[in-house]
Amino acid sequence: MEDKYVAIQELHEKEELSILLLCEIAGISRAAYYKWLRRKPTSRDLLNEEIIKEMKALHEKVEGIFGYRQMALHMNRKFKMPLNYKRIYRLMKVPIYAQSFESRKNNINVLFPNILWKMF
Template identity: 30%
Template sequence: MKHRFPVSWLCRVLEISRSSYYKWIRRRTPQYERDDKQLKHEIEQIFTRSNRTYGYRRVYIYLRLIRKLRVNHKRVYRLMDQMRWKAVIRRKPKRYVRSTPQMTAENILNRQFDAAGPNQKWVTDVTEFRLTNGQKAYLSAIYDLGSGRIISHVVGHANNNPLVFDTFHQAAQTTDARNILLHSDRGFQYTSRTFQKMLKDRGFVSSMSRVGRCIDNGPMEGVWSIIKCEMYHLR
């Protein structure tokens, strides 16, 4: 541009002094700008790898725990805001549908989602997926609050008792521990006499969410939300 138009004319159009222009072209890039450039590269890799699902909080956690970088969360927010990188917005969950249970249990878990170790507190649920061919698929899983792992899961084309029963049998084979607290909602599979007898025979303690209180099973709902938002809806 400066080879086509005189510098003095460009400065006059932009309403800046010539001294400011020459000061700018001679300036050295400060260290913090070089650091920001490198950090933007790290953030872009993490953001892209997550399929644009990570917000600044999860990017910050990844940088600190995985990349072992000492960085402030406000800095991560500022850089992502500059690049207009925002996480995918999650869909609102469906409201709970009431049913008439055969057998119920108290909310023993009572939102105490922390556990000292594995095989102490398990949570379970079933979620639905709508397929592109018009059919539906159902995923049943059991999540261990102590280890933070899915210890069993079963996929089927019907939301029925065998789906839930097979999930429990698969999980029960992973441990000999007894008195494990198994928390669920009040779906018909979990309130059935057959399932409650299975728990009793295996030495498990049944706990159930209150009616219309999905947050009572918050960790399991969180697992579904992450799976659907980051792996299913994007594809």
């Protein structure tokens, strides 16, 4: 949903299109757009950003071998508060940060020679 607001903001700044037209195309009200524009990050958003920063640092330190369960254990110790493993899992899947948390097993491309060559 936030992508719509970002697109409206960028198109208005770059192409100088009217906000009314862009909001109609996106299917949202102008009031909702202006409310999004003046929003302030909540304490939960700020904590999520802090958690993501620490997760990225730990991820680089351990060379990417931790999954969400180990990451949740370490984040609970680091922040000295209970953080649900589902929250850690969700934060590891955030598109901006997901590339650094990719699975290591997906990076293995092993090719084997075709011994049979369809001789059956």
